[in-house]
Amino acid sequence: MTLSALLDRCRAQDAKAQRLLYERYAGRLFRVAQRYMKDRMEAEDRLVSTFQKIFVHLKKMEYKDEASTWLWMKRILVNECLMELRRSANFTMVPEQEAAEQSFDYNIIDEIAAETIHTLIAELPIGYRTVFNLVALEGYSHAEVAEQLQISEGTSKSQLNKARQLLQKKLQTLGYAAHIR
Incomplete structure (x- = not known):
């Protein structure tokens, strides 16, 4: 049908x-x-x-x-x-100056199994995970995330930055060489 x-x-x-x-x-x-x-x-x-x-x-x-x-x-x-x-959930508010955005060198993603990526994302704290999902996976802008979660754009940027840093540490622990650009 x-x-x-x-x-x-x-x-x-x-x-x-x-x-x-x-x-x-x-x-x-x-x-x-x-x-x-x-x-x-x-x-x-x-x-x-x-x-x-x-x-x-x-x-x-x-x-x-x-x-x-x-x-x-x-x-x-x-x-x-x-x-x-x-x-x-409590999405922690942070000052705008702490919200400098960093990003992964996404070539590493080609080396990692989807289940491993899913597991690592699921282990992120709720604020980091939510913002990471919305920005990196769903394609929302920080303004849209801020509106959806009723937080500031700076908080959205900070949560994404911290999520990426934590993912980088987890990837390094697993033996992957993640690079921040």
């Missing part, structure tokens, strides 16, 4: 179609949720609340193609995760 037809059936409250949509996207969305939520149960909770919102707002969503539908669902999930993190 095409995605367009599946979405039409979901809009008509067809439970079987909703189950098919869930089965088609739950795995990918769950992996995204795990990048933000440290605990598996929290990630599952965010996934469930995301699908609830998807089914409620599906009536308003205009189908263009599969890629835009995926991005729409992923954005809902990321927003669900961020709402939970804002509710439960």
Whole structure:
């Protein structure tokens, strides 16, 4: 069944179609949720609340193609995760002058298994991990991160910088030569 037809059936409250949509996207969305939520149960909770919102707002969503539908669902999930993190986490505020941005020489990423990268990111403190995910993996700007997390841009930059420094130390501990540029 095409995605367009599946979405039409979901809009008509067809439970079987909703189950098919869930089965088609739950795995990918769950992996995204795990990048933000440290605990598996929290990630599952965010996934469930995301699908609830998807089914409620599906009536308003205009189908263009599969890629835009995926991005729409992923954005809902990321927003669900961020709402939970804002509710439960303390994103430390730092002075703007401490927020000098540094970046990895990303050639090292080619040498590391995806599971190792995922594990290292998951071990980051919640503030570092959240900002790293939003900026480095989702492509948000620091202004967007600041707005989403209700922090300053300086805090966003600082959290990203500290995440990168901590990842560099972890990579060096594993025997990888990470370079800051």
